[in-house]
Amino acid sequence: MLLVPCPNCGPRNASDLRYVGEAGPRPDPNTATEAEWRSYLYIEDNPAGLLRETWYCRAGCRRYFVAERDTTSNEFVNSPLPGNKIGGKA
Amino acid sequence: MPISIPKENASVADQASLTFESPVLTKPKGGSDSGPTLEDLSGLTKTVIRAEPNAMDPPFGQALAVGDMLLCGQRPGEWLAVGEASDCAAFVDGLDRSGHVSVIDHTHSRAMFRLSGSAAPKVLEKICSLDWSDAMTPTGAVVSASVAKVTCDIARVDSDDGAPAYLIACDRSFGQYLFDAIADAGTEFDLRAL
Numbered sequence A: 001m002l003l004v005p006c007p008n009c010g011p012r013n014a015s016d017l018r019y020v021g022e023a024g025p026r027p028d029p030n031t032a033t034e035a036e037w038r039s040y041l042y043i044e045d046n047p048a049g050l051l052r053e054t055w056y057c058r059a060g061c062r063r064y065f066v067a068e069r070d071t072t073s074n075e076f077v078n079s080p081l082p083g084n085k086i087g088g089k090a
Numbered sequence B: 001m002p003i004s005i006p007k008e009n010a011s012v013a014d015q016a017s018l019t020f021e022s023p024v025l026t027k028p029k030g031g032s033d034s035g036p037t038l039e040d041l042s043g044l045t046k047t048v049i050r051a052e053p054n055a056m057d058p059p060f061g062q063a064l065a066v067g068d069m070l071l072c073g074q075r076p077g078e079w080l081a082v083g084e085a086s087d088c089a090a091f092v093d094g095l096d097r098s099g100h101v102s103v104i105d106h107t108h109s110r111a112m113f114r115l116s117g118s119a120a121p122k123v124l125e126k127i128c129s130l131d132w133s134d135a136m137t138p139t140g141a142v143v144s145a146s147v148a149k150v151t152c153d154i155a156r157v158d159s160d161d162g163a164p165a166y167l168i169a170c171d172r173s174f175g176q177y178l179f180d181a182i183a184d185a186g187t188e189f190d191l192r193a194l
């Protein structure tokens, strides 16, 4: 079981949340090229190590937040903050 | 071409005259007086209020008795008022509308049950992954989580005699299933459906 630290609800079973994807800055839609959009939407870094990712607290507070997880140990680091929606699709 | 609006969506006031029918049509038999009880309270008026997160008490995660009505902070900036229709209507009338506020009547779209008795936390533990110990979810706690795979809003409001009691609300279409699932989980504790 993966315990995801929701900033509103506390640690929750990952089945109570939805994984949204890697969090990153959204390119400016007015100036981004098609390649940049495609990269933003579909290309993931998938690092072995620390990764910032967006989660949606589906069964709990129904808020998006960004958490940082070590993909090699599944440990979450640096407690997420409520309302931190950088790169989220809220 | 003009869009036609069904009458039931035309005015909230019209809905006051609708007869309420619970989604729970059958209740399992059995249980004993010593076991926990499961009661269908779907007929209570359930009003959802959305406003700025700190617009009023209680804060997210807590419940507060307002007269005979219960006000639950069920999400940041979202409250559920549960009680008799007249109490909820009076509360809504008295809301401070100076900010961005929305009020929606969920009475007919949500089922609500009350699970109570000393074994009630044990019943919930079987079908919900949250920590139902007194330390984590004391009386007055409000949480949202999956119960038997159904997304629910839960408020712990203990009985007058101190026995743990939970108000569990889910979407109406899951009402009969969830009632049966909770009753099934309570079988080994002699749960009685009221």
Ligand SMILES: [Zn+2]
Pocket (backbone or CB within 6 Å): A006, A007, A008, A009, A010, A057, A060, A061, A062, A063
């Ligand atoms: Zn949450």
